[in-house]
Amino acid sequence: MLGGLAVISHGHSRPTFDADIWLDPSLDPCAWASVVLALCRTYPALQPLAIGSWTPISPDDLSQVIAQDGVIRIMGANQPLDIFRAPNELDMDEFDAVWARATPLADGTRLPDVIDILVTKQDTGRDKDLQDIAFLEAKAERAYLGILPAADAAQATNMLERFLTPRVAEAALDHPAESVRALAVLYLREMEDEGNPFARDILIKRNLNLG
Amino acid sequence: MKQYRPDVERQKWLYSMQQSRAYIRRRQGKPEGNSRVAQGLKPIPDNSEPWLPGGVQSVADAIWISDRIKETARQWKIPLPQQ
Numbered sequence: 001m002l003g004g005l006a007v008i009s010h011g012h013s014r015p016t017f018d019a020d021i022w023l024d025p026s027l028d029p030c031a032w033a034s035v036v037l038a039l040c041r042t043y044p045a046l047q048p049l050a051i052g053s054w055t056p057i058s059p060d061d062l063s064q065v066i067a068q069d070g071v072i073r074i075m076g077a078n079q080p081l082d083i084f085r086a087p088n089e090l091d092m093d094e095f096d097a098v099w100a101r102a103t104p105l106a107d108g109t110r111l112p113d114v115i116d117i118l119v120t121k122q123d124t125g126r127d128k129d130l131q132d133i134a135f136l137e138a139k140a141e142r143a144y145l146g147i148l149p150a151a152d153a154a155q156a157t158n159m160l161e162r163f164l165t166p167r168v169a170e171a172a173l174d175h176p177a178e179s180v181r182a183l184a185v186l187y188l189r190e191m192e193d194e195g196n197p198f199a200r201d202i203l204i205k206r207n208l209n210l211g
Numbered sequence: 212m213k214q215y216r217p218d219v220e221r222q223k224w225l226y227s228m229q230q231s232r233a234y235i236r237r238r239q240g241k242p243e244g245n246s247r248v249a250q251g252l253k254p255i256p257d258n259s260e261p262w263l264p265g266g267v268q269s270v271a272d273a274i275w276i277s278d279r280i281k282e283t284a285r286q287w288k289i290p291l292p293q294q
Contacts, residue, residue: 001273004277005277008276008277009267013280014280015292019274105268105270107270107271109269109270111267115215119215137217140215160214161212161214162213163214191219194219196219196222198222
């Protein structure tokens, strides 16, 4: 599950007008299309449309359209269904890792974790995504600040490699493992180099040399 | 592994908004923290409840929540966001 429904599932109260699903992209475009076509044969009211032009896609063209666009829209259900092969900012070869991190749901779908959903919300230029990002970043940061101090060195390093804010890096400065503390300093200096004033303030406050 | 970092310009903007709110509060003579707490009253507790006990268990659950939000917004004549 992606998009608005995933954000709602993570606890943000906002409406959505379509359902976004990531269908396993390891299938080649022809095999991927055959799954969607089978669905459309089972439910004849369903009609695949090309994103943007919103024109119907013939069964023969579906694999070509999905290879090119990475997403198709299905109309004819009680709301539009966007089926992705290549979601925004997630590489197709990341599907298995995202799937493994996701929470299994009762209907066989999975809810990707907060950080994977955050990644899909980047650089879309849409206001609603900025609101989703504010919610998801705050949720991820809260979780990190709770888990990171007690995580072992390997887990803390993995966490920092996936999600980083100045506050998270500051929390990592107090981690018992020296390697985690060193990584936190490295990341704070990197962020300071990128012009992040919050990272700079933390480095100064902690008497650490700037990057 | 790709690392997610919040956009620094947005962080600066949020910080600037927070500082602006604090500035207005100071100009209005309001306390720095929560006004109720400063007056010795109890802070308003988090009284929100989850839409579904146990959280979302399926795509249908998430659609149900979205539909309830739309229904409530229409009932209260609150404009729904543009899609």
